[in-house]
Amino acid sequence: MIRVTNIVKDHGPVRILNGASLEVAKGQVAALVGPSGSGKSTLLRCINGLEPFQEGSVEVGDALKLVGGAPHPRATLLQLRRTVGMVFQQFNLFPHMTVLKNVMAGPVYALGAPRDEAETHAKKWLDRVGLGEKHDAKPAQLSGGQQQRVAIARALAVNPSAILFDEPTSALDPKMSAEVMRVIDDLADDQQLQVAMVIVSHDLAAVKRIADVVHVLGGGKVAYSGPAQEAFAPGGPAAALE
């Protein structure tokens, strides 16, 4: 589903990623862990083309491929971003739109869906994240946890086949974190959804619970890929992070 091959990413004189590779299968939940500054978020942002990279490639499905070293073709980028959703640490909801409009934004402005269709669809997703009552609220009127749930609904509303979570709970207190993680957990368990998920998170307890596979990033590479249980086992590659 997602195949990252030998990505090299420089930020000015600093090499952040130095040949990182990983694969995430359809319906799989992958966690990306590693020490601070190891390039987890950068790798996520390379996957959906928010960051250009110098070498390597990103493939999504059979048809979409970003190749490092040159500007990505616009058509490919658009298509890829419609296929791979993203949830940000700071939510990044559109503050001038209502909650419902935020969730409709992708279908309407990116996919060109008719408004009424988009609205029904958006409402369905808002119900799914437990915010069916908040259609007309503005983001500023919601708690952080609620905002992040709206952001998740917004990312899912374009029917992506993969979704990237970039530290989705770091800006939240433990209670709200748990509330957001429950939603992600619920999506991960949904056998029908079949969305590949990549989660970057410091909440290792939640990661252990949710993730099928853990990728440990170190030295600009993916140093380990394997089942969560193994990764977090005493003496395992991710145990030191705890």
Added chain:
Amino acid sequence: MNPRWLLAALALLVGAPAHAQDKKDEKRPLRWGTDPTGGAPYVYKDKDGNFVGFEVELAEYFAKELKRESKMVSGDWDKLPELLGKPAGDDGIDIVLNGYELREDLEKKYPSTRPYYVYKLALIIHKDSADPITGWSDLNREKQKGVKRSVGVLGGSVAHEYLKGDDFGDKIDLKINPDVATVIGLVEQKRLDATVQDTPAALYYIKTGKDLKLADEPRKSGFYVILTRQNDNELRDQLNAAIKKGIKDGTFKAIYEKYGLWNEDQERLLYWTEQPWPPFAVKAEETGGDGSGQKSVNWNRLLNDLLKAAGMTVLLAVASFPLAMMVGMLVALGRVYGPWLVRFPLGVYVEVLRGTPLLLQLYCMFYIVPMLAANHLGVTLPNNPLWYGILGLAINYSAYEAENYRAGLLAIPRGQMEAALALGMNPLTALRVVIVPQAARIVIPPVTNDFIALFKDTSVCSVILITELTRKYNELYNFNRDLVVQLAFITAGLYLVMSYPLAIAARVMEKRLATAGGAQR
């Protein structure tokens, strides 16, 4: 104490300063007010940069006769009489000597000397016009259906008064300008159909200018006089004596011949040095409110004129500002999101427009650009000053708006654009639906502020022949000098009445946005 001593001491105290004053006055230069931009043949600069002109020579003659030094003081032509109202110190003037016609309304405030020149009004047109004006009566004939002849005049002149009178009035398209040379230039470029000027200017420009001619015999003769302060009787007598002498001994004739201004009309000057002056009864209004039975003020007409002009002010502001906003937004987007090749020229655009005066920009657009276009590209640009006014204001303000919007765009967190892109929107859509609406909210206060500023800046359009509120005020003030204060208050009031609702609207909008919730982060 001996009372005689006391008396002597008193005499010294009282008399000595008075005496000193007289002596000082005698030595003081004769400060004469003029507007050198009015130009030839009155007062202008020769090739070496020295002021010449028949009035410069007259002033020198008068100063010599009065045993004083001639000192030229420049000011705006239509405000010269007001300079007499200032104390005759270093910044005031003693006389106005600048083609001022004898006018009843001026006479009671600023009594005149005997005339020093007999002028007529001359109708000047381009030599080879496709549909020439054949004479005075032909001025009222429309060019095409609904298109009146455009006629330029010097604001506040007798020509101006004559053309706005009943004979022409609404039947011509009267264009007011404070500068003779500019109006003449526009006739040369065929951008005005005609201009009416006093004969000295007319004869001079027909001789020296390109492709100009008189359309008809000059008419409506009048006198050029020197304006003085009311209580300067002695100075007036001295000047009158000098005028009489100069006419008699041929000094005036020599000066006028030098500038090609001598004609048989001037023979009448001598006659008028011996007649009662002024040749009409001056109402004694200055001593009290005994103005009854005189021409009453037609307030209806004045207010109507001001309101109409206020309408032009509104039109200029309302038409130009949306344009300024649109252009400004494009410029801001280019500067924030464009590549270097776009950013750099746009930066230059903003700095040039912000760094040069609006007045100069309007002047260039209206007078210089069409001339260059016609001479070098063979393109005839539209002639209606209104277009240039709207466009000029819009372009100038677009620079300020661009900076407002740029600040607004930069204030939007980067995550907003990323979130929009991550949804698969193309960058233009992201700008349109996510970034610009948020930036627009942030910049409402400065943008409203600019709209109010633009409202008042519309007055600058008067330099390109547009009669808006300030121009109209100036014009009315010229012919109603008793009402200066009232007219000024009404004009200021109109500006306030028009701009205050905007300020309120802005405040309401700001409040609403504040309650709608701030930006994220």
